[in-house]
Amino acid sequence: MLTAASAVVLLSGGLDSTTTLAMAKAEGFACHALSFNYGQRHKIELDAATRVAEALGVAEHLILSFDLGTYGGSALTGNHEVPKDRSTGVMGRDIPITYVPARNTIFLAHALGWAEVLGAFDLFIGANAVDYSGYPDCRPEFISAFESLANLATGAGVTRAGRFRIHAPLLHMTKAEIVKKGTELGVDYSLTHSCYDPKNEIACGRCDACQLRLAGFAAAGLKDPIAYVQKPMSLTQQQVLH
């Protein structure tokens, strides 16, 4: 019997990382899901990550804790207000205040450490460069630079026991394509959480993450199964009704 190769998959519990996990699983990897309790204000995403990890039958799910709020610098970890009601058209023009400095570098660095311990050479990240983001660490050139680094940074890179690959399968997909892909793979999006600023565990419907998610489902002609406090102004009535 062949043993499945192991992969470390970054899992926030949101739409993108959940779809990425489903894709890694579909490729036949034994998936080790890694989540972070990093001082984010939307900590309930960790409950979503736990539900998703269980539903998708990961080999292991680890939640690593550190507090990036210690030095602040982001609306996601500090006291800044999360922007609301920005149209998807204006997103991506500037780096938004929800950008967490060096977050994907930090996340991938920890994933690399775990992968090296596991003897895994495949890392999956749900970075997406199309439908937005304005996040510098979601760009293809960042992913590619991290892959080069990984192969220099590690024992495996020296002994040539294997070559690390950073998989970012969503990189060039639209949000609608992501939702369709996950749906094909049987992802239950009711388990996921995307909102940056939930109220009583209910998605606000107005932050960038909610708007992009809703627009993605609408464009895919699919129903977003989670509840919202309010639907965004920028979507037409026809799009958000379901």
Added chain:
Amino acid sequence: MLTAASAVVLLSGGLDSTTTLAMAKAEGFACHALSFNYGQRHKIELDAATRVAEALGVAEHLILSFDLGTYGGSALTGNHEVPKDRSTGVMGRDIPITYVPARNTIFLAHALGWAEVLGAFDLFIGANAVDYSGYPDCRPEFISAFESLANLATGAGVTRAGRFRIHAPLLHMTKAEIVKKGTELGVDYSLTHSCYDPKNEIACGRCDACQLRLAGFAAAGLKDPIAYVQKPMSLTQQQVLH
């Protein structure tokens, strides 16, 4: 009055990082020292880091906590025995069990995040490729790859507000040269801690870190001011007497 540029300096409280901090200070940087409580068995190095940070008058000292022992893989964070009484001649031939997977990648990633918040573009790390190490993430090509990554990973890399530089001033220095340099700069090495496996806060004298440190002081013709449980067998009586 000119304001000093800020730098983030990785500070373990050991000989190398302390010397690096003194060098960054001598270059005129306002130093923000970053230490990690990462599950290392020699946690008392954090007391040393705190003493050193105070003695060298840093602008700020931050200790970030996360537990790399969660996934193990190293004698420094797990239950493996720390190797003892290896001669300095055999060190560096293989990657030692004290290597912590992806540690410098993880440390630099966090330093990068803090630097971005501070508006700093200079990161200092006491990596040293000469007198040992067998650690893949102490090699010049790793440092250079991280610098490239930093400039792609961050908002600053996109807006071109500045260019990140990873300073590794010890990279090509021998341990003896490092000790001499620090001594010239007035470093008080009695504040520092290097041992991987201290007993009651006293350096063991037998692990790789102790042996390299003692050999460095001996070669520099200087006295190591800290106490040792035992002096290494590999140094001659004449070298270790002081």
